[in-house]
Amino acid sequence: MKNLAVILLFAVFSASTVGSASSLPPKAVATLDAGLQAALQVASPDTIFDVLVASSDSWTSLESVGKAAVRETDMAARHRAVEMQLRSHLANSKSNLVSALSAASARLRIVDRFWIANLVHIQTDRAGLLSLASSAAVTRILVNAHVELIEPQAIAAADAVATGAQVNLDAVGARSLWALGLTGRGRLVSSIDTGVEGSHPALKNNWRGLQGDTSASWFDPMKAPSPMDNNGHGTHVMGTMVGHDGADTIGLAPDAQWITAAVIDRGASLGATIADILRALQWIADPDGNPATSDDVPDVVCNSWGISQQIISPCDSIFFQAISNVEAMGIVCVFAAGNEGPNSMTIRNPADHAASPTTTFSVGAADGTLPGFPIPSFSSRGPSACDGLTIKPEIVAPGVAIRSSYKGQTYRVMNGTSMAAPHVAAAVALLRQYNPNLTPDQIKLALLSTATDIADPGEDNESGRGLLNLPAALAALAPVSRPSVSVAATRVDTFGDGVLAPGETVPFSVTLAGQTSDARHLVARLWPLTTGVTVPLDTAYFDLVPAGMTVDNAGSPFTVSVLPSVPVGDSLRLELSLSGDPNLGMWKDTLSLICGLPDRGVVRTIGGGRMALSISNFGQLGLGPGSQLNAGGVGWRDSVTGNNALFEASLLVAASAGRLSDASRRPSGAATFDFSPLDSLTVTTQPDGALSGTAVFDDQRAVSPAGVQVSQTVTSYPGPNGSAYAIVEWRIRNRTTMTIDSLRCGLLLDIDLPASSSTLEHVQADLGSGGFYHLADGGVPITGVIPLNAPFGVCRYFQNPAGIKRSFTPEEKLAALQPGMNSPQIGAGDGMEILAAMPADLPPAGEVQFVLALIMADSPDLFSLAADDAQRRWLGVTDVKDGGDGNALVPSVLLNQNFPNPFNPSTAISFSLAHDGYVRLAIFNLLGQTVRTLADGWNNAGTMTVLWDGADANGHTVASGVYFYRIETARASITKKMVLLR
Numbered sequence: 001m002k003n004l005a006v007i008l009l010f011a012v013f014s015a016s017t018v019g020s021a022s023s024l025p026p027k028a029v030a031t032l033d034a035g036l037q038a039a040l041q042v043a044s045p046d047t048i049f050d051v052l053v054a055s056s057d058s059w060t061s062l063e064s065v066g067k068a069a070v071r072e073t074d075m076a077a078r079h080r081a082v083e084m085q086l087r088s089h090l091a092n093s094k095s096n097l098v099s100a101l102s103a104a105s106a107r108l109r110i111v112d113r114f115w116i117a118n119l120v121h122i123q124t125d126r127a128g129l130l131s132l133a134s135s136a137a138v139t140r141i142l143v144n145a146h147v148e149l150i151e152p153q154a155i156a157a158a159d160a161v162a163t164g165a166q167v168n169l170d171a172v173g174a175r176s177l178w179a180l181g182l183t184g185r186g187r188l189v190s191s192i193d194t195g196v197e198g199s200h201p202a203l204k205n206n207w208r209g210l211q212g213d214t215s216a217s218w219f220d221p222m223k224a225p226s227p228m229d230n231n232g233h234g235t236h237v238m239g240t241m242v243g244h245d246g247a248d249t250i251g252l253a254p255d256a257q258w259i260t261a262a263v264i265d266r267g268a269s270l271g272a273t274i275a276d277i278l279r280a281l282q283w284i285a286d287p288d289g290n291p292a293t294s295d296d297v298p299d300v301v302c303n304s305w306g307i308s309q310q311i312i313s314p315c316d317s318i319f320f321q322a323i324s325n326v327e328a329m330g331i332v333c334v335f336a337a338g339n340e341g342p343n344s345m346t347i348r349n350p351a352d353h354a355a356s357p358t359t360t361f362s363v364g365a366a367d368g369t370l371p372g373f374p375i376p377s378f379s380s381r382g383p384s385a386c387d388g389l390t391i392k393p394e395i396v397a398p399g400v401a402i403r404s405s406y407k408g409q410t411y412r413v414m415n416g417t418s419m420a421a422p423h424v425a426a427a428v429a430l431l432r433q434y435n436p437n438l439t440p441d442q443i444k445l446a447l448l449s450t451a452t453d454i455a456d457p458g459e460d461n462e463s464g465r466g467l468l469n470l471p472a473a474l475a476a477l478a479p480v481s482r483p484s485v486s487v488a489a490t491r492v493d494t495f496g497d498g499v500l501a502p503g504e505t506v507p508f509s510v511t512l513a514g515q516t517s518d519a520r521h522l523v524a525r526l527w528p529l530t531t532g533v534t535v536p537l538d539t540a541y542f543d544l545v546p547a548g549m550t551v552d553n554a555g556s557p558f559t560v561s562v563l564p565s566v567p568v569g570d571s572l573r574l575e576l577s578l579s580g581d582p583n584l585g586m587w588k589d590t591l592s593l594i595c596g597l598p599d600r601g602v603v604r605t606i607g608g609g610r611m612a613l614s615i616s617n618f619g620q621l622g623l624g625p626g627s628q629l630n631a632g633g634v635g636w637r638d639s640v641t642g643n644n645a646l647f648e649a650s651l652l653v654a655a656s657a658g659r660l661s662d663a664s665r666r667p668s669g670a671a672t673f674d675f676s677p678l679d680s681l682t683v684t685t686q687p688d689g690a691l692s693g694t695a696v697f698d699d700q701r702a703v704s705p706a707g708v709q710v711s712q713t714v715t716s717y718p719g720p721n722g723s724a725y726a727i728v729e730w731r732i733r734n735r736t737t738m739t740i741d742s743l744r745c746g747l748l749l750d751i752d753l754p755a756s757s758s759t760l761e762h763v764q765a766d767l768g769s770g771g772f773y774h775l776a777d778g779g780v781p782i783t784g785v786i787p788l789n790a791p792f793g794v795c796r797y798f799q800n801p802a803g804i805k806r807s808f809t810p811e812e813k814l815a816a817l818q819p820g821m822n823s824p825q826i827g828a829g830d831g832m833e834i835l836a837a838m839p840a841d842l843p844p845a846g847e848v849q850f851v852l853a854l855i856m857a858d859s860p861d862l863f864s865l866a867a868d869d870a871q872r873r874w875l876g877v878t879d880v881k882d883g884g885d886g887n888a889l890v891p892s893v894l895l896n897q898n899f900p901n902p903f904n905p906s907t908a909i910s911f912s913l914a915h916d917g918y919v920r921l922a923i924f925n926l927l928g929q930t931v932r933t934l935a936d937g938w939n940n941a942g943t944m945t946v947l948w949d950g951a952d953a954n955g956h957t958v959a960s961g962v963y964f965y966r967i968e969t970a971r972a973s974i975t976k977k978m979v980l981l982r
Contacts, residue, residue, distance in 0.1 A: 028133035033142040043126050052274060053120045053132060054140040075330040075437050076294040082329045083291040090115040112275060116282040117322040121275040145311055147272040149194060149233060149264045150304045150336045152416035153378045158403045160411060163683050165249040168398035171368045172423055173470040174252050177430050181486060184253025186588035187429040189241050190298035192280045192305060193234030195262030198227030200235060202243035202250060202405045205573050208257040210529040216287035216296045219261040219280060231265050232407035236414055237304055239405030240422035247604060247683050250404045252426035255590055259287060259298060264305050274318060281322045285329055299432045300332040302425035304418035306348025314385030319350040323360060332440040334425045336417040337362040337393040338380035344461060346380040347392050354390035358444040362392055363421040365399025366454065366467055373454045375462040376400055379417055382461035391459050395451050397423035397468045427470055435480050446473045480516060487589055488513035488550050492599045498701050499673055501596050503564035507557035510576060514545040521580040526558045529573040532566040568596030569632030596631065598673040602681040603633045606691040607716045610724035611856045612637045615714045617695035619651035619663030619675040629671045638781050638856060645783045647750040651730060653699065654817045655706040656741040660810050661699030664748040667807045674702035691716050698735060707736040719866035723857035727874060733847040744817045745850035746794060746836030751783050763831045769867035781856045786867045788874040789851040790926030793838030795821040800830040849928030875975040895967045895974040902979040910945040911967055921946060924964045931958060950980055
């Protein structure tokens, strides 16, 4: 038997050069594509042809099936009605074709009979091909031609980790929809591409196959057991749709789930063929093969493939029926326009189909790196080759310098219309989350009518209708009148510690919020999406969720169980589905828990240069390998050695009557989670390039809470001479209606230097800063802590026994937080500390600060230099530098040292303004509390002097001690220190 691939190539490349063969019967000439006619002239009797056969069973009847289904307003009902009719048509028709196939040749094999289109894939010899071509039951036979990937135009390396959303997502208005809760939750996207690397950190938690049915989530003719991608293209495309890894958001719909058909460039001799694409489309139309189910059916399929005009005639209809039927079932088909511009009519088949304004929705690329979003030269142009008139593409999206996921768990920056198309595909998921019953035409018309015009005025063959504009598309949709609900809150282990730990089975409750109208008789089911977690009790009932109110199932919660082998810090994903109210329809959402951390607990890493530090939104720092709690962070990592220098750093807040709110380890050695996250942990880049993480949490989970809410900010800076430091600020606010007596804010700090043993680690004081550092004989780094807003009023040193980490009872922690100091034990050893500010009474809504810096350097002298740099940065003291031309730069504000200093009973504070403007001048005590405001309003440029008489805002004389005075303007702020002696 001859090589099949050779025959296919000959047939394809002959299509444009050989006309009809006069030796063939007229019916065969009318039925066979030109390439097959040419191949028949030279083929031997045993040549096997790989072809697709279209029958005379009416194509129009199949198209009418889809049109009839448009009457269904519910997408699930629509899908079921269309598929049942298509399958029924396959079962009850094609009898003439079956007879013709049976009579054609003994050497004829039916490879596939498609229900998504009126086509049969067969392999037969020359005699069989001629017999079929002469049959009245056959209308067309064409070669099973090669389908090509739309290759990217450029690939470049990208940062392994980024913070926040990529700029291309902002360009299409993603944040506006995210702010409304439209992130793709409960929706499903798909692609026909080179596959997807299922283990990629940006995609692994979104794969629908984690729910259990892998065959309905991964289609691969090469039979790989789980999603993979040898090329990298499909992984990049899927990342732009749904990818995210913590704060690193590359996907437009980051909470949507994904499935994929890996039929492009999967290693076969000719890669993908027309039949492969048809099989993929048929799988996309019903992934689990059951017409009675619809939760497996995606909202959209993103296509980055096409057939060149050199292989198939422009506007050939071979794919049109299948695509029409897929969309009739409610699945939006989105196509990359192609990368063969800038000439006109360069869009590949089937993206050039032009039967209506919404047919075969093609997407071109725009360059978001340049003003005005110009169209890059590579982006294929219209008009459609079908008629030479219809404008193509339909729309454009960012397609230049798109950073997304790539094979090998890496990231790449790529250019191409395949980078633009997934923006539009993900937009479908966001709009379907808003209204699950939007039809494909409704969605596409909304996108078309609201696109931002960017090229020539009006619709054109470079940019179509313009750039994707998500907020405008959403506004164009009719308001949703059906009942809607959302998840307002979740609660793990309602009556326990609020933590889902390895090996535990705990209650789990969900709070639902009613929105537009009442939802009734809801059945809620919880499914695990992550291996290692099960849901023993998976059903709950909500008889009524009133509009504008919340209801929970705390009285009859779900139960969630985690295997002991699940690592602490792993993300555990669950799917919540609601059914029962016919007006609500099927509703789904994805919930995330973190194993071993408090509910909504998050760990992020900041840093750069010399060090990296992992922080949390529950009062703990470090959280990496070698730390007391490894929650997926890096600890306090030295980039020189790669080692973690921090075993534990945990916040403690105490008050009178034995009240303690604690994040430090328990006597058992386990972590304490008294602090409850009130929001996520946000990492941002400051104007000076520093990374800063902010979070808010309170102590409601504590057994005997102090009654505080904590606003935490941790910012990482490079220091002088290769040092680095992180400024840690905790703003402690009284959240109760009563004064908190004797409030103490403290830190349990246990530094472990990797170069040391328990006999080599020393603790030394840094006299200039009032802090201290740990060092190991002959090793680096030197690591330690200094106070910033006030000297430590509590400094307790403890020795860990050799090879053992000691822990403290609540009573021991309260005792250690009493004012006072002790010295480090003489000699080396594994030391740890409890540090705190002086006690203060805190009135309702009152606030104090506890600010310190964690420093990493290579020597004690460099530690001191870094300490001075951190203090200057915190106090806002900035030297005036020479401008380079001999002229000093003129600052916008100067704050002079008070005189006299020390003072008794009053002191003069002078400042100078370069411009008229607002000024606030205030006095602060060591706890950061405002003592008195001396100026707060508009001041003219010039020098002014203000007297302070040593009294607070109520006229009471303040005590001797150290105070700070701070000036703030619109352009700058400066802080200085002064001493009051009575």
